[in-house]
Amino acid sequence: MIEFDHVTRTYGPKTAVADLTLAIPRGELFAMLGPNGAGKTTTIKMLVGLLRPSRGNVRVSGYDLVRDPRNAHLHIGYVPDEPCLYDKLTGREFLWFIADMFGMPRHLAGERIAAEIEHFELGEFADDLAESYSLGMKQRLVFASSLLHDPDVLVLDEPMVGLDPRSVRIVKDLLKARTREGMTVFMSTHTLAMAEEMADRVGIMVRGQLRFLGTVDELRDQMALETTSLEQLYLELTSPRAAETGLGSP
Amino acid sequence: MTAPAQSCRLLPYEAESRVFLRLRGRVAWATVRSMLSGARLRLSLVVLLSAMFWGSLYGLFFEAFTFLDSLHAEVISLLFNAFFSSLMVMLVFSTGILLYGGMYCSPEAKLLLTLPIREEAVFSHKFQEAVWFSSWGFILLGSPMLVAYGVVRDSPWTYFALLLPFMVSFVVIPATLGGIFCMLMVAWLPRLRLHAMTVACIAVAGGLIWMVWSTLSVSRADTMSAAWFEQTFSRLSITEQKLFPSWWLSSGLIEAARRDDGAAAVWPAFTEALKFLALLIANGMLLQLLAGWLAARCYRLGYSQLSGEVPARRRRRISWIDQALVNAGTAAGRPLRLLVVKDLRLFRRDISQWSQFVIFFGLLGLYFLNVRSFNYNNTYASMIGFLNLAVVGLILSTFTTRFVFPMISLEGRRFWILGLLPVHRDHIVWSKFLFSFVGGLLPCCGLVLLSDVMLGLSSRTILIHEIACLMLCLGLSGIAVGLGARMPDLREPSPSKIASGFGGTLSLVISSLFIMVIVVVAALPTHLFLVSHAFGAAGGPQRGALAWAAGPGGTIVSMALVVAIGLLATFVPLFLGLRSFRELEP
Numbered sequence: 001m002i003e004f005d006h007v008t009r010t011y012g013p014k015t016a017v018a019d020l021t022l023a024i025p026r027g028e029l030f031a032m033l034g035p036n037g038a039g040k041t042t043t044i045k046m047l048v049g050l051l052r053p054s055r056g057n058v059r060v061s062g063y064d065l066v067r068d069p070r071n072a073h074l075h076i077g078y079v080p081d082e083p084c085l086y087d088k089l090t091g092r093e094f095l096w097f098i099a100d101m102f103g104m105p106r107h108l109a110g111e112r113i114a115a116e117i118e119h120f121e122l123g124e125f126a127d128d129l130a131e132s133y134s135l136g137m138k139q140r141l142v143f144a145s146s147l148l149h150d151p152d153v154l155v156l157d158e159p160m161v162g163l164d165p166r167s168v169r170i171v172k173d174l175l176k177a178r179t180r181e182g183m184t185v186f187m188s189t190h191t192l193a194m195a196e197e198m199a200d201r202v203g204i205m206v207r208g209q210l211r212f213l214g215t216v217d218e219l220r221d222q223m224a225l226e227t228t229s230l231e232q233l234y235l236e237l238t239s240p241r242a243a244e245t246g247l248g249s250p
Numbered sequence: 251m252t253a254p255a256q257s258c259r260l261l262p263y264e265a266e267s268r269v270f271l272r273l274r275g276r277v278a279w280a281t282v283r284s285m286l287s288g289a290r291l292r293l294s295l296v297v298l299l300s301a302m303f304w305g306s307l308y309g310l311f312f313e314a315f316t317f318l319d320s321l322h323a324e325v326i327s328l329l330f331n332a333f334f335s336s337l338m339v340m341l342v343f344s345t346g347i348l349l350y351g352g353m354y355c356s357p358e359a360k361l362l363l364t365l366p367i368r369e370e371a372v373f374s375h376k377f378q379e380a381v382w383f384s385s386w387g388f389i390l391l392g393s394p395m396l397v398a399y400g401v402v403r404d405s406p407w408t409y410f411a412l413l414l415p416f417m418v419s420f421v422v423i424p425a426t427l428g429g430i431f432c433m434l435m436v437a438w439l440p441r442l443r444l445h446a447m448t449v450a451c452i453a454v455a456g457g458l459i460w461m462v463w464s465t466l467s468v469s470r471a472d473t474m475s476a477a478w479f480e481q482t483f484s485r486l487s488i489t490e491q492k493l494f495p496s497w498w499l500s501s502g503l504i505e506a507a508r509r510d511d512g513a514a515a516v517w518p519a520f521t522e523a524l525k526f527l528a529l530l531i532a533n534g535m536l537l538q539l540l541a542g543w544l545a546a547r548c549y550r551l552g553y554s555q556l557s558g559e560v561p562a563r564r565r566r567r568i569s570w571i572d573q574a575l576v577n578a579g580t581a582a583g584r585p586l587r588l589l590v591v592k593d594l595r596l597f598r599r600d601i602s603q604w605s606q607f608v609i610f611f612g613l614l615g616l617y618f619l620n621v622r623s624f625n626y627n628n629t630y631a632s633m634i635g636f637l638n639l640a641v642v643g644l645i646l647s648t649f650t651t652r653f654v655f656p657m658i659s660l661e662g663r664r665f666w667i668l669g670l671l672p673v674h675r676d677h678i679v680w681s682k683f684l685f686s687f688v689g690g691l692l693p694c695c696g697l698v699l700l701s702d703v704m705l706g707l708s709s710r711t712i713l714i715h716e717i718a719c720l721m722l723c724l725g726l727s728g729i730a731v732g733l734g735a736r737m738p739d740l741r742e743p744s745p746s747k748i749a750s751g752f753g754g755t756l757s758l759v760i761s762s763l764f765i766m767v768i769v770v771v772a773a774l775p776t777h778l779f780l781v782s783h784a785f786g787a788a789g790g791p792q793r794g795a796l797a798w799a800a801g802p803g804g805t806i807v808s809m810a811l812v813v814a815i816g817l818l819a820t821f822v823p824l825f826l827g828l829r830s831f832r833e834l835e836p
Contacts, residue, residue, distance in 0.1 A: 011558050045557065048364045052554040069550065073366035074258055084357040086273070088280035100269040101365045102258040112257070129280060149258040 001026045001153055001184040002047065007056035009042050016042040018208040020056070024201075026152070029175060029185040031195035034205035035238050040188040041081070043205070044157050047186060048078045061152050074102065077146035081157040083138040087131035091122055091141045094130060095148060102149040109148070116144035120170060135162035143171060147178075154178065156187040160194065172198060196230040206238050258366075266371040274378070292755040304394050311398035326399070327490070327500055334496035337392075338424045339454060341384055346428030348380035353549065354436055354556050363553060373545035377429055384428075385421045392417060396503065405507035408520050412506050416527055420499045422534035426541050433544050437552035495530060502526025585673045589681035593657070597689075603653055610645050611693050618701040631705045632780055636773040638701040639715050640765055643722040646690050647761035650730035654686040655757050656748035658731070658831065662740025679735050679828050686727035695719050710805075711776060717809055718772040721816025725764050732823025733757045735831040764819050771811050775804035 002024040009017040017039040024030045032040050045051040046058050049065045049072060058065045063072035085094055092113065099109035117126050120140045125133065133141070139162045146154060154175075160168050175185055175198060189195055195202055196216055204212040204219075212219055219233050261269070285293045318325050353359055353376050362372045393413070400409045491497055506523035572591045579587060597603050618638065661668055661678065668678060698719045702712045737753035748754060778799050798804055 009558070049550070050360060050363055050553065051557055052551065070260055070366045070368070073364060074260065076364070078364045080360070082357070084361045086277060086358070088277040088284070089273075093276055097269065097273055098365070100272070101261070101266075101367055103261045103265070103366075104258050108257055129284070 001028075001061060002030075002186055003057075003059040004043075004046075005057045005059070007043075007046065007053045007058055009039075009046060009051060010054045015208050017046070017053075017205075020210055022203065022210065022213065024184055024186060026184055027179050027182045028200045029179045029198055030187065031199035031202045032186070032188045032205060033190075033192065033195055033202055033234060037207075038205040038238075039208040040205055041157060044155055044186070044188055048076060048155055049073065074149070075152040077149070077151035077154045079139075079142050079146050079154070079156045079159050081161065083135070083142040085130040085133070085138055085141065088129060090129055091126040091133070091137075092117070094141065095126075095145055098145040099148050104149060112148050112150075116147060119174070120144045120167075136164055136167060139163055140167055140170075143174075147174075151183065153184045153186065156185065156189075158189060159187060160189070160191055192231045192234055202230075204234065204237055211237055260366055263368060263371060266367050267374065270371065270375040274375075288752075291752060292750065295755060295759065300390065304390065307391065308394035308398050311395045312402060315399050315402040327504055330500035330503065331490045331494075331496055333392075333395075334420070334499050335491075335494055337388055338420075338494070338496050341388070341421060341424035342428040342431070343450070343454065344384040344428070345377075345380045345425040346432040348383055349376060349429050349432045350436065352376040352380055353432070354553055359553070363550065368546065369549040370542035370545040373429070373433075373541065373549060377425070377541070380429070381421060381425045384425060388421060389417065399503075400507055403507045404509055406509060406520070408523075409503075409506040412502075412523060412527065416499055416502055416506075416530070419527060419530040419534050420495055423495045423530065423537060426534065426537040429541050430537070430544060433541070433548055433552060436556055437548035495533065498526045498529050502530070585671075586677045586681050586684070589673070589677060590685050593681065593685045597653075597685075607649060607693075610649075611697065614642065614645060614697055615700065618697060618704055620704075631707060632711060632776055633773075635702055635705050635707050635711060635715060636769055636776075638705075639698055639718060639722075639772075640769045642694050642697050642701075642719065643726065643765040643769070644762065646694055646722065647726050647758065647765060650686055650690070650726045651754055651758045651761060652749045653745065654682065654727065654730040655734040655754050656739075656745035657682045658734040658827075659738040659740055659742060659748045660745060662738060665740070675832050675834075676828055679731060679824070679831050682734070683727050683731045683824060686731060687723055690723045690727060691720065694723055714772055714776065714805070714809065718768055718812055721812050721819075722765060722768055725768070725816045725819035726761050728820030728822075728824045729761050729764065730757055732825070732827035733760070735827030736823070738831075738834070760823075764815075767815060768812055771808050771815065775799055775801075775808045778804070 002022070004020045004022040007017060007020040008015065020043065032043065034040050042051060046053055046065065047060070049069045052066050060072045061075040063075065065072050085091075086097075089097065095113045095116065096109065099113060104112070117123050120143060122137075122140060122144060125137060130138065130141070139159075143159070159171060163171065172194070175187075179185055179200075187195075187199070199216075201213065201215055202219070203210055212222070214222070216230050216233075219230070219237075315326070318329075353373065359372070359376070362375075363369075396413055396417075397410070399405075400413075403409075502523045502525075505519045505526065508519040572595065575591050575594070576584070576587055658679065695716055698715050699712065702715055707715075733753055733756060737756075739748050739751060739753070742748050742751075779801070782797070799807075
């Protein structure tokens with residue numbers, strides 16, 4: 001479903017992502033972890049077609065994001081870290097706009113919009129202008145819009161920011177259900193507990209390089225530490241000492 | 251490759267355009283509805299002031315065309331060409347800059363580029379928005395001019411019917427060129443774009459200043475003479491180029507307005523005008539095709555290039571002015587000075603603030619330097635001096651409304667910092683007032699002095715103007731800061747939106763009224779004095795109250811009133827603002 005093939009992205013002299021090769025199959029929930037500036041957001045921007053790789057290719061459902069971005073986008077749902085809405089549209093109008101842009105038939109769009117409004121509990125404010133929404137309300141609406149066209153791949157950049165505990169629960173249940181149905185999820189997060197709870201595999205990026213790729217159990221085995229928490233493993237792997245000793249290198 | 255889910259499909263271009271059209275319609279309708287329900291005062295003021303502006307321009311152009319039509323009929327073509335070609339250059343720049351913001355820096359672009367739509371559809375959507383914002387000024391300024399021209403020439407109805415198609419088809423050409431330059435520059439010269447833009451802007455501004463300067467910088471005796479007209483027209487003839495869209499527009503409009511040779515000549519003139527219109531439309535459409543083709547190839551590339559740029563880290567050292575300000579005065583006043591220095595730093599580092607300040611006051615300075623070019627007698631010179639004072643006040647009021655009024659509201663988001671500091675809340679309000687007052691006083695008093703010296707006014711009049719200017723600076727700062735503290739909008743992060751809200755509009759209206767009152771009160775005795783001298787015993791007030799008002803007694807009373815009104819306008823809003831700000835719960 002998602003393929004990064006020797007992808008490098010540079011910003012001037014700085015290499016944000018270095019030779020990333022990664023394949024995420026259908027139905028997997030993948031969590032990308034890493035400290036600030038590790039290259040997670042750059043990776044996500046390349047995955048949704050906002051950035052072009054300096055070298056290598058990114059493909060979603062077999063479509064190259066540079067050569068055929070429109071077809072690739074038909075398969076992607078994207079929840080950015082900062083939700084973007086039209087202030088002067090209501091939530092329902094925004095959902096219709098997205099459904100129209102994905103070329104959804106009217107009757108199907110109507111059904112899906114109603115279902116997502118109910119699912120994300122948007123009904124109370126769906127007909128208010130988005131300018132009056134809180135961050136959490138905006139985030140829920142963006143989640144709903146990203147799932148309208150039933151994408152094969154859902155890309156989430158810090159998805160839980162601004163969500164209240166009940167909304168977090170809704171999102172977690174939804175991600176579990178959708179991945180069981182075959183949707184692939186690529187998630188960047190700093191919430192280690194969530195990654196530990198939800199992810200089939202995790203990738204840990206440090207300074208543009210994928211320092212670890214595998215399950216949390218594999219990480220424990222590789223690190224050979226007594227601790228069992230992902231938090232402690234993560235801190236060990238991303239510490240300056242780990243870079244010097246090559247700890248965790250794949 | 252996986253086939254797309256049955257629930258979605260790629261849209262044809264027309265369908266994408268229809269979705270954008272629906273989006274625009276919904277956004278426009280919601281905007282109008284919210285303006286009608288929540289910003290009636292602002293809407294009414296905008297409509298009223300626009301109508302007044304349009305009417306005044308129409309009257310001005312009507313008189314001008316009547317004069318030119320009777321004396322120099324051939325001059326019209328030259329003037330139209332000069333006007334439209336300058337406009338063309340401005341539209342290229344303004345649309346290019348607006349498109350740069352809309353296509354590459356807006357959150358909307360980020361959303362649209364992750365949807366399965368064509369890049370050219372996104373370009374077209376953002377282009378329409380940019381054209382609207384860049385050309386409304388042309389419509390407001392150009393329409394009264396062209397309507398007045400048609401009325402003066404007694405043009406047939408076809409001229410008026412063709413006005414809008416001509417204006418729209420003309421605007422598309424420079425706007426599309428601006429879009430093309432913008433996309434090319436971002437895609438292939440991402441690192442040079444700022445330098446290229448700066449050089450181009452400086453070149454255009456320099457050219458305009460040179461043209462204005464060389465046109466006006468002639469000796470007093472030559473101004474408005476036949477030689478002056480001839481010299482000016484020969485300079486302007488550079489704009490009459492047959493390959494310029496401005497020439498097609500001017501020629502088309504002049505043909506459409508033609509009725510000189512009687513009714514029989516109207517039809518051939520009309521068809522000739524249609525040819526020019528077709529030329530404009532054809533070129534506009536060709537450029538649109540080219541821009542769409544270019545967008546499909548380089549919009550995403552440019553977006554990616556631009557996102558890949560790392561902003562240079564700029565280390566800022568503490569400047570000596572800041573240091574001197576912080577250390578000057580007593581320890582008790584230090585918190586207040588620290589707050590002023592903080593605002594000064596923000597102002598210096600925000601190019602949008604100081605650049606507008608420099609442009610507007612710079613243009614005023616240029617105009618004041620040239621007021622001597624025209625020969626005025628004493629009465630006119632005095633009147634123009636007071637009008638210049640009013641203009642300086644009005645420009646300052648736009649700055650205090652746009653930049654000073656939102657300052658307290660903008661502190662709302664940082665209130666947790668200021669609120670926890672050992673600083674009295676009053677200090678925050680006073681610091682804004684001091685910043686605005688001192689920042690406005692120096693350029694305003696300097697400009698008024700320059701205007702008065704160039705007009706050759708007496709030292710007595712200069713003193714009156716400077717006192718009035720001082721009161722204007724005090725009052726305008728008091729109104730903006732006081733109302734800003736009385737009616738803050740702590741949730742809105744955008745200063746322009748805060749300024750355009752109810753509080754900002756009210757501040758602008760009160761500021762305008764205040765300026766009018768101050769200028770009229772200050773001008774009255776001087777005006778009466780000059781009128782009495784100009785008309786002598788026959789026309790002027792020689793005895794009674796009016797004679798007293800025109801004398802020293804009247805001047806003293808008027809100055810006392812100016813000072814009283816100025817202090818009232820300063821301290822009443824400040825008092826209200828301070829009281830409200832002390833009780834504010836962010």
